[in-house]
Amino acid sequence: MDVDKEYFSNITTRERAIFEGAISMGALFHQFVGTPVNKDTKKSLETSMEESLKLQPAIEDVEVEIRFDKLEESMTEFDYTSLTGDMLDVKIHTKVENVKAIIRIEFIEELNYPLMYVEKIED
Amino acid sequence: MDVDKEYFSNITTRERAIFEGAISMGALFHQFVGTPVNKDTKKSLETSMEESLKLQPAIEDVEVEIRFDKLEESMTEFDYTSLTGDMLDVKIHTKVENVKAIIRIEFIEELNYPLMYVEKIED
Amino acid sequence: MDVDKEYFSNITTRERAIFEGAISMGALFHQFVGTPVNKDTKKSLETSMEESLKLQPAIEDVEVEIRFDKLEESMTEFDYTSLTGDMLDVKIHTKVENVKAIIRIEFIEELNYPLMYVEKIED
Amino acid sequence: MDVDKEYFSNITTRERAIFEGAISMGALFHQFVGTPVNKDTKKSLETSMEESLKLQPAIEDVEVEIRFDKLEESMTEFDYTSLTGDMLDVKIHTKVENVKAIIRIEFIEELNYPLMYVEKIED
Numbered sequence A, B, C, D: 001m002d003v004d005k006e007y008f009s010n011i012t013t014r015e016r017a018i019f020e021g022a023i024s025m026g027a028l029f030h031q032f033v034g035t036p037v038n039k040d041t042k043k044s045l046e047t048s049m050e051e052s053l054k055l056q057p058a059i060e061d062v063e064v065e066i067r068f069d070k071l072e073e074s075m076t077e078f079d080y081t082s083l084t085g086d087m088l089d090v091k092i093h094t095k096v097e098n099v100k101a102i103i104r105i106e107f108i109e110e111l112n113y114p115l116m117y118v119e120k121i122e123d
Helices: A003-008 A013-032 A042-054 A068-073 B003-008 B013-032 B042-054 B068-073 C003-008 C013-032 C042-054 C068-073 D003-008 D013-032 D042-054 D068-073
Strands: A059-066 A088-096 A099-108 A113-122 B059-066 B088-096 B099-108 B113-122 C059-066 C088-096 C099-108 C113-122 D059-066 D088-096 D099-108 D113-122
Touching (some): A113 B013, B013 B042, B013 B088, B042 B059, C013 D013, C042 C059, D013 D099
Antiparallel strands (some): C099 C113
């Protein structure tokens, strides 16, 4: 089966690059939020998030930064906390044919919200 | 802050309708896969998935069908199983200004994969 | 196969009642944390959490209360937020033969931690 | 606050060792099921699961094996799949005072179910 022809001929290459990155960003957030984390395990969790999401269609690269300041803010008596959306600073790079896009999540204080948006798109 | 102007002026209305629906579809899959379910709780889980995801930006409606055939196929000795991607048949309806899109997930046997795609988009 | 004989003859009935409730409490937390929620969808999410977890072995009843005060504290510009551990006040009732236990999670301010413990056990 | 005295004086040391391990096993399953995985990312996902869960109270060690045979069985056209319970072979080691326990999950074909049980407990 030609998946692209069968299922994606109704959208442009730009739209596809946005679509695939957005799926993976929604996936990343809802898969990993809640995971126990502290400063010692931050790195292995970032690596695992990056490698897992890179497997999805059209994903070229994933850069995950768990914000240390937010991590420390929510620290508990038990020396770890649960990963929350405000700790996430992530860039997902997609490529579909000649189009490259970067989907970003970052916490926007003014909105009290971890906003997902298209940081860059070029064709 | 004008969020649309600040963060979304680099993409078209069509692209935004696709973007928001794709985020919510990725979110739905990775939030709820793994949930204990059987035929008796199928309805309340579908409702909860629909209502939760409808809260996200630009989501007009969410229709979740947990496939009974796939649910029964994976049934265990304990009369329930864990929700998996192949059980999901979901339509997420988005609306951004005059553009309406439907993002779909359905299991494609030939690919052995729960495919997410843009089922319909009109402006 | 006699599962109880095969796999659980090394622990007491009391221990089994605690074991099964603890599994389900860990499951509930890590399955549902991250779910989009606001005051309008609080009820359907509570119901779905209760019904899903009640399917697991030895679980007699599940009472979920999503704390409205904590929910409102973390509210965003987009009129919903993500479920976090501090919002959870849950009792899981287990029964194994003549032993009944209640496993509880509640947020303890002094620890800044959603503590899981055995609230009551009787035989 | 003396958490142990305040919240755990109603259960024995053995019961506490079982309780904490069971919570972490339920957590591990429901946090990570659904994660994209293939043979190339298996190792980083196992490491992240181990390190994350080791942070929880009373957990001494966590050994995660994602079963390669089950992983390959569910492989898709896109060269990755979603982590499912049948792929999990995990031992969580807990220690509370002089008591050591091992909580295990393994897929039991006869039950078509990933069973969690107390593999070993000694005091």
